[in-house]
Amino acid sequence: LLGRPxxxxxxxxxxxxxxxxxxxxxxxxxLTAEQAERLDAASARPLPYPYDVLHRFRDREPRDD
Incomplete structure (x- = not known):
């Protein structure tokens, strides 16, 4: 737990x-990095709206218009 931001x-x-x-x-x-990743994956919860939408668009490449 202390390793969490x-x-x-x-x-x-x-x-x-x-x-x-x-x-x-x-x-x-x-914990090793692999153990922490496995625990994070097992306890991951979907983001509620509107954070789910914002998260999907956060990493998109900018369009060339």
Whole structure:
């Protein structure tokens, strides 16, 4: 989560000491680029209107008129 743009302080929401220990045990882990891409692809959601339209036209080549 810390590798995501704009995230400076993730919040751990543990309800039990065991959950807290598991979360703290992950300190120092880093995902590979491939792992991050797979997670991003699995959790991708379609953009709502009008952002979907804007996204499609953002990368278009300019027309020669």
């Amino acid at each position: 704009g995230v400076t302080a993730p919040i751990v929401g543990a309800r039990t000491p065991e959950q807290l220990a598991d979360s703290l045990g992950a300190v120092g882990w880093e």
